[in-house]
Amino acid sequence: MSYFERHVLETLIYLPMLAALILVFIPRPQKSLIQGISIASGLALLIMSLYAFIAFDYDGGARFQLQRSYPWLDQLGIAFALGIDGIAAPMVLLTGIVSLAGTIVAANIQRDNKDYYILLFLLIAGVYGTFVSMDLFFFFFFYELAIVPMYLLIGVWGSSSKFKDFDRPKEYGALKLVMMIVAASLLIWVVIIGIYVESGTGSFNIETIMATIDQPGRFSETFQSVMFLMTMVGFGLLAGMWPFHSWSPDGHVAAPTSVSMLHAGVLMKLGGFGIIRIGVMLLPDGLREWALLLFIIGTINVIYGAVSALAQHDLKYVIGYSSVSHMGYVFMGIASMTAVGLTGATLQMFAHGIMTALFFTIVGGIYERTHTRDTLVLNGLASKMKWGTAFFVIAGLASLGLPGLAGFVAELLVFIGAFQTQPILGALGVLGAAITAVYILRLVGRTFYGERDKKWDNLTDLTPREFIAATVLLVPLFYVGLYPQPLLRVIRPGVDAVLAGLGA
Amino acid sequence: MNVDFSLLIPEFILAGAGFLVLLVDLLVPKAQEHRRNVVTAATAVLGLAVTGIVAIATQIDTGERLYDGLLFIDRYALLFKVLFAGIGIAVIVMSVDYVADKMRHPGEYYALIVFAVLGATLMAESGELLTAFISIELLSFSLYVLVGLSRGDARTAEASAKYILLGAISTAIMLYGISQLFGALGTTRFTEMGPLLTGAGGWNLTLITGFVMFVAGLGFKLSMVPFHMWAPDVYEGAPTPITALIATLSKAAAIALLLRFLAEAGSGSVNEWRMPLAVLAAATMIIGSLSALPQTNIKRLLAYSSIAQIGFILVGIVPNTVIGANAVLLHVIGYAFTNLAAFTVVVVIELKLGKESVADFAGLSKRAPVLAMIMTGALFSLAGLPIFAGFLTKFYLFTSAVDKSLEWLVVIAVATSVISLYYYIRVIREMYITETEDGSKLPVPLLLAGLAWVMFAGTIAVGTYPQPFVDATNAAATVLTPWIGL
Numbered sequence: 001m002s003y004f005e006r007h008v009l010e011t012l013i014y015l016p017m018l019a020a021l022i023l024v025f026i027p028r029p030q031k032s033l034i035q036g037i038s039i040a041s042g043l044a045l046l047i048m049s050l051y052a053f054i055a056f057d058y059d060g061g062a063r064f065q066l067q068r069s070y071p072w073l074d075q076l077g078i079a080f081a082l083g084i085d086g087i088a089a090p091m092v093l094l095t096g097i098v099s100l101a102g103t104i105v106a107a108n109i110q111r112d113n114k115d116y117y118i119l120l121f122l123l124i125a126g127v128y129g130t131f132v133s134m135d136l137f138f139f140f141f142f143y144e145l146a147i148v149p150m151y152l153l154i155g156v157w158g159s160s161s162k163f164k165d166f167d168r169p170k171e172y173g174a175l176k177l178v179m180m181i182v183a184a185s186l187l188i189w190v191v192i193i194g195i196y197v198e199s200g201t202g203s204f205n206i207e208t209i210m211a212t213i214d215q216p217g218r219f220s221e222t223f224q225s226v227m228f229l230m231t232m233v234g235f236g237l238l239a240g241m242w243p244f245h246s247w248s249p250d251g252h253v254a255a256p257t258s259v260s261m262l263h264a265g266v267l268m269k270l271g272g273f274g275i276i277r278i279g280v281m282l283l284p285d286g287l288r289e290w291a292l293l294l295f296i297i298g299t300i301n302v303i304y305g306a307v308s309a310l311a312q313h314d315l316k317y318v319i320g321y322s323s324v325s326h327m328g329y330v331f332m333g334i335a336s337m338t339a340v341g342l343t344g345a346t347l348q349m350f351a352h353g354i355m356t357a358l359f360f361t362i363v364g365g366i367y368e369r370t371h372t373r374d375t376l377v378l379n380g381l382a383s384k385m386k387w388g389t390a391f392f393v394i395a396g397l398a399s400l401g402l403p404g405l406a407g408f409v410a411e412l413l414v415f416i417g418a419f420q421t422q423p424i425l426g427a428l429g430v431l432g433a434a435i436t437a438v439y440i441l442r443l444v445g446r447t448f449y450g451e452r453d454k455k456w457d458n459l460t461d462l463t464p465r466e467f468i469a470a471t472v473l474l475v476p477l478f479y480v481g482l483y484p485q486p487l488l489r490v491i492r493p494g495v496d497a498v499l500a501g502l503g504a
Numbered sequence: 505m506n507v508d509f510s511l512l513i514p515e516f517i518l519a520g521a522g523f524l525v526l527l528v529d530l531l532v533p534k535a536q537e538h539r540r541n542v543v544t545a546a547t548a549v550l551g552l553a554v555t556g557i558v559a560i561a562t563q564i565d566t567g568e569r570l571y572d573g574l575l576f577i578d579r580y581a582l583l584f585k586v587l588f589a590g591i592g593i594a595v596i597v598m599s600v601d602y603v604a605d606k607m608r609h610p611g612e613y614y615a616l617i618v619f620a621v622l623g624a625t626l627m628a629e630s631g632e633l634l635t636a637f638i639s640i641e642l643l644s645f646s647l648y649v650l651v652g653l654s655r656g657d658a659r660t661a662e663a664s665a666k667y668i669l670l671g672a673i674s675t676a677i678m679l680y681g682i683s684q685l686f687g688a689l690g691t692t693r694f695t696e697m698g699p700l701l702t703g704a705g706g707w708n709l710t711l712i713t714g715f716v717m718f719v720a721g722l723g724f725k726l727s728m729v730p731f732h733m734w735a736p737d738v739y740e741g742a743p744t745p746i747t748a749l750i751a752t753l754s755k756a757a758a759i760a761l762l763l764r765f766l767a768e769a770g771s772g773s774v775n776e777w778r779m780p781l782a783v784l785a786a787a788t789m790i791i792g793s794l795s796a797l798p799q800t801n802i803k804r805l806l807a808y809s810s811i812a813q814i815g816f817i818l819v820g821i822v823p824n825t826v827i828g829a830n831a832v833l834l835h836v837i838g839y840a841f842t843n844l845a846a847f848t849v850v851v852v853i854e855l856k857l858g859k860e861s862v863a864d865f866a867g868l869s870k871r872a873p874v875l876a877m878i879m880t881g882a883l884f885s886l887a888g889l890p891i892f893a894g895f896l897t898k899f900y901l902f903t904s905a906v907d908k909s910l911e912w913l914v915v916i917a918v919a920t921s922v923i924s925l926y927y928y929i930r931v932i933r934e935m936y937i938t939e940t941e942d943g944s945k946l947p948v949p950l951l952l953a954g955l956a957w958v959m960f961a962g963t964i965a966v967g968t969y970p971q972p973f974v975d976a977t978n979a980a981a982t983v984l985t986p987w988i989g990l
Contacts, residue, residue, distance in 0.1 A: 073970055075830060075978055076900060115873075137899065141890045148889050151929065155937045156869075171937055175929065182925055186918040189902070193914065197906045 008052045009066050009082040012092065012128040013142075015045060016099075016121040023118050031114075035107045038117045042103030045124070046472075049096025056089045058490045063497050064134060064207060072138075077196075077203040081134040086494020087346050090487055091131045091266075091273055094353045097476055098265035099124050104469040105361055106258035108368060109157060116157055119149040120258065127266050131273065136192045136204040139277070144185060146267060150251075150259070151178040158254040159367075161314070173254025180237060180247040187234035188274070191227050195282055198223055209282060210501065221285050228286020231279040232294060239271025240324040241331065242301045249308075249320030257364025260316070264323045265357035269349045272330040276342075276498065280334060284502045287337065292422075295335035299425045301328025302432035310439045315363045315373040318443060319356065322399060325432060326352045332429055333414040337502055341417020342495045344410050347487060351398065351406035351480060358395040358473040362388050365466050369459055375443060380452030384459035389448045391462075391470045396444050398477050400437040406480035507570055511577045514559040514585060515625060521551020522618040529611020541610040545600050548614040549593050552621065556589035567983055569631065573693045576631045576764075576983075583980040584628035584760045587837060591753045592621040594844045594955060598851055599745040601949045605855055606654055606743065613653055620646035620749065624757035631768070633682045633692035633718070636761055640678075640725065643757060644671055647750060651742040663741025670724070670734045678721025684714030694768035698987065702772030715777070718765075725758035728818065729788040732811050736795075739807035744854055747803055748847035751810050752840045759836055763821055763829060767984040774824045782822045786916045789815030793920040796927045802850055802860050805927060806843070809886055812924055813839055819910075819917050820901040824988050826981050828904035833977035835901055838885070838893030838966040845959035846882035848952055849875050856946050862931055867940030872948055876935045878960045883928040885963050888921050893966035 019041035026034055056065055064083035072080045084092060102120065109116050122145065129142025151174050158170035192204075198219055199209045212218050237244040248268070252260050280287050287294075305325025312318045326348065333345025365388055366381065367373050382389040398405035401412075411433060418426030462470065480487055509516075528547045532540040559582060567578030596617055603610050623643030630636040648671065652664030686692050688710040689700045701711070720731060727735040739747045770777060792812030799805040817839075820832040852875060853868075854860045869876040885892030888899075898921070902914045966973055 073974055075974055076903065141895065144895065145890045148884060152936055155933065171933060178929070179922070179926060183922045186922055189918055190915060193903050193906050196903065
């Protein structure tokens with residue numbers, strides 16, 4: 001292993017922290033310097049992530065690769081252990097892509113952009129840390145670290161909204177989001193301590209614990225069953241699981257653009273990832289017991305999210321509910337317990353992360369120009385915002401599963417997996433995709449095409465910065481849609497190992 | 505009886521330093537108020553620093569018993585000795601500007617802090633009930649005076665009266681408990697009590713009342729439910745640095761004594777007291793967290809939050825294991841850093857704005873960004889979020905409890921953690937989100953800014969690089985191994 005290979009994973013955590021630390025010492029008025037450093041760090045993160053992804057040996061390599069371990073707290077068996085498997089590798093890449101796009105879009109922030117970027121980089125460090133940790137303590141450590149900055153990011157830089165019948169001040173969105181996620185994360189806290197004690201290994205290392213699952217006397221079925229349910233709710237909430245999803249649309253409506261991008265793009269994926277990492281890998285009996293429930297909830301997520309999106313006419317609420325709907329496919333894929341379904345679930349996390357970040361980039365751009373997100377007021381923007389429209393339409397088409405874009409591959413795989421196990425629920429999932437087509441096309445038709453209101457005559461198209469951010473997101477959307485092989489062959493060994501653990 | 509007095513050098517230095525401060529106070533002319541304040545403070549800090557350094561330099565690897573088992577000089581006592589000296593220094597540094605502004609008698613003030621540290625140190629060392637009692641009294645009397653030392657303020661007078669009255673009652677209860685224990689067992693030494701408590705006869709009424717009353721007396725010092733009523737009023741009325749002293753020094757000393765007592769005297773009978781103490785821990789966490797919710801004064805809020813924190817600490821005492829003791833000691837260290845950081849910020853606010861309600865923190869992120877950041881860090885640490893000390897230490901505490909099938913207690917602890925986040929976040933919301941008209945910068949005294957930074961750094965150090973701290977707590981907890989299980 002080269003020097004670079006040995007240290008790439010820890011660099012992914014330290015680099016954003018270092019960026020945050022450097023920013024602390026730059027005077028507040030130096031706004032463009034702050035932007036420059038931040039975007040450069042974002043670019044460096046994407047390059048490092050790509051490097052880690054490419055360095056991952058999908059062909060016969062070890063399950064967890066690029067491993068590093070540093071002693072941290074011997075008395076409790078905690079080590080700063082890092083490593084990625086086939087499921088974490090695409091998530092690392094996703095984080096790199098969305099981080100770069102997010103730091104570029106965040107350059108639009110005018111007020112105190114120093115503090116904003118510091119918090120944003122802490123969030124990014126937390127997300128990377130969660131994806132690459134092999135130690136359950138650090139997994140949880142970084143998971144919480146990713147949540148904490150959200151409160152200030154939304155509460156300080158967010159926007160309050162007034163609707164006809166109700167108000168959504170930004171503090172409301174921020175508080176609801178943080179309190180609900182932290183409350184759920186405490187279930188995970190209990191699960192992690194429970195697993196640690198029950199495994200009897202005296203270690204928090206995932207590989208060490210996995211080796212003991214099958215030993216008699218460890219991880220009884222009752223234990224796994226209870227723990228899995230807690231894992232499912234704890235992580236599921238962050239992934240927008242019905243009926244605990246309500247923080248997600250409210251949070252997105254309040255959040256500034258780049259926070260929405262990172263949140264829907266990568267933070268919600270921590271939920272799905274956590275269910276696979278802890279629920280499926282460490283509690284396989286629990287999954288078998290609750291698979292049907294997870295399947296049903298996933299299907300409800302798909303339909304409920306889509307129907308709710310249909311009823312909304314605020315752009316961010318539409319995208320927020322569409323996220324709830326799309327995360328449902330992730331649950332369905334996991335619950336199918338098939339290789340195809342799990343692959344689809346992982347790919348869906350990747351595809352949805354990219355497309356939803358793209359959505360928010362454009363929606364944020366529209367909001368900054370028009371100060372409204374109401375689709376009843378926004379009409380015919382296409383003639384003024386050609387590029388903005390193009391990007392939005394492509395994200396929309398990816399969202400409704402048009403072949404040639406990443407979303408199609410992912411959903412197709414999930415459906416195949418679903419039909420193999422629960423054909424009826426699978427069919428309902430397809431119905432959800434059909435509703436998605438309705439609300440996306442209706443939204444595009446109303447907002448971008450049709451007759452333009454005089455109000456929008458002076459509207460300007462995307463700034464070069466927004467254009468670049470959108471392009472960063474657009475490329476992988478097409479690439480994965482047209483040629484998903486590189487991603488699939490990395491995911492595959494990860495999924496196979498998970499299935500081997502499930503005994504399927 | 506052969507006593508090696510060299511083992512007690514740090515304690516002698518501490519006592520000497522207290523008197524030296526009083527002497528220095530007399531030597532500086534009355535008119536030079538400012539000079540008197542600085543010189544006496546510097547003397548006290550110096551005395552505490554020398555104590556800490558000498559304690560580390562003269563440490564011994566074996567545990568020594570002095571005066572026929574009245575005092576233990578061991579690694580356990582060493583940890584607390586150094587911690588208490590550190591807390592004393594921090595509180596004195598925190599006080600300098602405060603005393604100049606609000607107090608009349610700097611010499612007495614600093615000397616009493618030094619004596620309080622001495623009392624606390626002896627509490628951590630005592631291995632016998634009456635020695636423990638006298639140490640507690642030394643600490644308590646210092647605190648009684650300190651609480652009432654502020655210039656004519658009705659709240660201070662009320663707090664002081666309340667603290668003395670309730671303190672006296674709890675003392676009486678504790679003394680009665682000690683007499684019962686002595687009557688039933690014929691000894692007051694912890695290590696001799698241990699085997700007797702497990703004796704075949706079981707626990708008779710005398711023994712139960714004695715045990716319960718002694719622990720109740722300590723529970724008062726700890727503000728453990730149901731002996732917590734005094735805490736909010738005293739916290740609010742006392743001079744803020746003294747509030748910090750009560751929250752850290754007095755609590756930590758009571759923890760030190762309780763942990764040692766329960767380990768050395770109570771290990772054999774752990775099944776008798778585990779469940780009642782676990783219930784009290786749960787009640788302390790629940791009542792502390794819920795009562796904090798409606799508070800509008802930051803000192804009252806921190807009072808209730810510290811009650812909840814005592815509940816968390818008890819979660820680590822209940823299992824009666826080395827890993828639990830380790831977790832308790834680590835939490836005490838992290839909690840001291842965190843609380844001192846928070847109180848330093850409160851002192852600045854009080855000095856500059858003359859008020860200390862939560863609403864006075866509005867717009868602090870604009871007026872003093874560094875203070876706002878440090879306060880946020882401290883509150884997140886209290887709430888148990890990474891990268892701060894509270895995350896690791898709570899994780900450690902809860903892990904130790906699950907080991908002994910106290911899952912229900914952990915679930916309550918975890919649930920109250922969420923509640924606590926809600927009221928900590930209210931303060932953060934004031935600082936960062938609430939808009940204010942007065943956006944002028946707050947001048948932060950250099951000394952207080954420096955102290956806040958050091959405590960903030962300590963909070964992060966415990967949370968991110970705990971090995972050196974855990975090595976120290978482990979050495980201390982290992983002292984208890986002859987009595988308690990792993």
